[in-house]
Amino acid sequence: MNKIIKILIIEDNVIDADLLIRQLTKSGMSFISEVVDTRKTFEKSFELFGPDIILSDYSLPAFDAVTAFEIVKQSNLKIPFIIVSGTIGEENAVKLIKLGVTDFSSKENFPGLPQKVDRALKEAAEKQENEQLLEQLKIQTAALLLANQELEIQNAEKEKKAVELYNANKELLAFTFISSHDLQEPLRKIQVFISILMERESKKMSVAGKNNLERIAIAATRMRQLIQDLLNFSRVSTSExxxxxxxxxxxxxxxxxxxxxxxxxxxxxxxxxxxxxxxxxxxxxxxxxxxxxxxxxxxxxxxxxxxxxxxxxxxxxxxxxxxxxxxxxxxxxxxxxxxxxxxxxxxxxxxxxxxxxxxxxxxxxxxxxxxxxxxxxxxxxxxxxxxxxxxxxxxxxxxxxxxxxxxxxxxxxxxxxxxxxxxxxxxxxx
Known part of the structure; x- marks a missing residue:
């Protein structure tokens, strides 16, 4: 279903306004219209009527197209503005179009007006769509930049943690190697003295004493094996x-x-x-x-x-x-x-x-x-x-x-x- 177009007409001549409306109706265009002829009614129409396009006579007794167009621009309204006049002259029309007026149509060529209205509306719709796409692109670009900044921060943090973890791991492995290596010497002495006790003093010991000494010997042997295994694990982890x-x-x-x-x-x-x-x-x-x-x-x-x-x-x-x-x-x-x-x-x-x-x-x-x-x-x-x-x-x-x-x-x-x-x-x- 096609949208009903709202056309605001600035015209003090009732006959010209009626001819304009008849020509648009004859073209098969689906629209409603409102005619104003003063600045006050023109400004009110933005809020009360909400036009999709403005068709304006060039000069009115209390108002004119140039002033109307300036009001549209200052209000930042994205509404197509077409001047429909028989007195403006081609030179003035070109100047206004350079200032931003959408198009110009002579009152002597009403049959060509519907085509210009249709083209102006299509161009305005395309422009609005492009602006929306551009705005979405800006939002997405900003979000992407923000996400990229966060990713860079996260990557930097991960790299920092990876370096810290690597250094901590190296220190831990070095500590394991050194401590395990240094533990072997006092453990070796413990095992030597255990052997001496078992050889020289076992006859003087009770059965319970001998059992406890054997348990100490077994525990020392297991500890020595554990230290050796830790050293092997360290070598595997740190070696070239x-x-x-x-x-x-x-x-x-x-x-x-x-x-x-x-x-x-x-x-x-x-x-x-x-x-x-x-x-x-x-x-x-x-x-x-x-x-x-x-x-x-x-x-x-x-x-x-x-x-x-x-x-x-x-x-x-x-x-x-x-x-x-x-x-x-x-x-x-x-x-x-x-x-x-x-x-x-x-x-x-x-x-x-x-x-x-x-x-x-x-x-x-x-x-x-x-x-x-x-x-x-x-x-x-x-x-x-x-x-x-x-x-x-x-x-x-x-x-x-x-x-x-x-x-x-x-x-x-x-x-x-x-x-x-x-x-x-x-x-x-x-």
Whole structure:
């Protein structure tokens, strides 16, 4: 439905006003009109009538178009203003149009007036729409600038906090390293004096005294292990990362040698399958392998021969994505290492908890330890921008899966690796 146009006509000649209205009606325009001929009635019409367009004669006995147009401008009204006159002359009309009058029409050409009214209204509507869009744009721009300023402040604050956190973390790790290192000397002396007491004074002690001394010795040993584990955690967190291509075989052999006594006593079998090369920080992965293998030996079932399987492979990015591990480090192929055992395992609800530092699932009397080993493993994997998962079944074993993104092209190296299966029997350790 078209809007009814309100047309204000400034005219003292009733016949001319009537002709003007008839011509607009004849054109099919939908409008209502009001005719005024004095300044007072003209000014009142803005409030009482609210015109959409003004059609004004050039000169009236008590009023004129120039004065009317000045009133419109001073009132800051965005109303089209068309002069309809037979006496103004083309030169004066051009001057008024330059001052801002919308258009000019001669009374001798009333048939052309509806077209000019229609065009003036359309131009006014478009201008109003553009001004509204411009105003909205200004508001949005101001809001955007404000949001950008707030974002800059937030980013600056985050950067400041990140620097503070980084420095605090460095200081904390340095403190952990230094304090742990310095604690070892007095603890060593405590253990020496405990040994002296047990060797020289045990015959003079009561049974209760001997038991208490043995408890002190056990506590000192556990404290020494805890300090050593804290030092290892500090080294993993603060050390420089020098990556090298490695297939883990040398690392595994070194770890096996360190764990010779445990492997022999439990008659453990370690199987290594397809060690695919990867670019890693070697000394960190040595710690990782040591922690996982010693854990597998420690948490073995007493009635069964411990069996540990170590294998690695390359997963394409598509295959890795099928695992739904929520990796956000970019699109890569992945080196996958798994270490599986047939030990006591654990319930599924502890899959993530076991990587929390100092978090243990068993009592010290049952399985001694500090609860730092798997936290070190998790930290090492994080240092390689990788992911580690743990899956266990109570009394059936566990498997640790490590996924390291492949940053460099290793295809040529990988193709030259022959798949090997090595069964490690106790006889090999002798």
């Amino acid at each position: 990362q020098q990556f090298e291509i490695c297939d883990l075989s040398t690392i595994i052999e070194e770890v096996k040698y360190e764990l010779t006594e445990e492997i022999r006593s439990k008659e453990a079998v370690i199987k290594i399958i397809d060690l695919v090369p990867v670019k890693i920080v070697v000394f960190q992965f040595r710690q990782l392998i040591y922690s996982l293998l010693s854990n597998a030996l420690k948490f073995s079932i007493s009635s069964a021969v411990p069996r540990i399987i170590i294998k690695s492979e390359i997963l394409t990015n598509n295959d890795f994505n099928l695992l739904n591990l929520n990796y956000k480090g970019g699109k890569h192929d992945f080196w996958h290492l798994s270490i599986e055992d047939n030990g006591i395992g654990f319930e599924k609800q502890y899959n993530e908890m076991i990587f929390v530092i100092f978090k243990r699932l068993h009592q010290n009397e049952e399985y001694p330890g500090t609860g730092i080993g798997l936290a070190i493993v998790k930290k090492i994997v994080d240092n390689h921008n990788g992911i580690i998962t743990a899956d266990g079944k109570l009394n059936e074993g566990s498997v640790f899966n490590i996924y390291i993104p492949i940053q460099d092209v290793l295809n040529e190296t990988i193709q030259n690796v022959n798949s090997k299966i090595i069964d490690v029997q106790i006889s090999e350790l002798d």
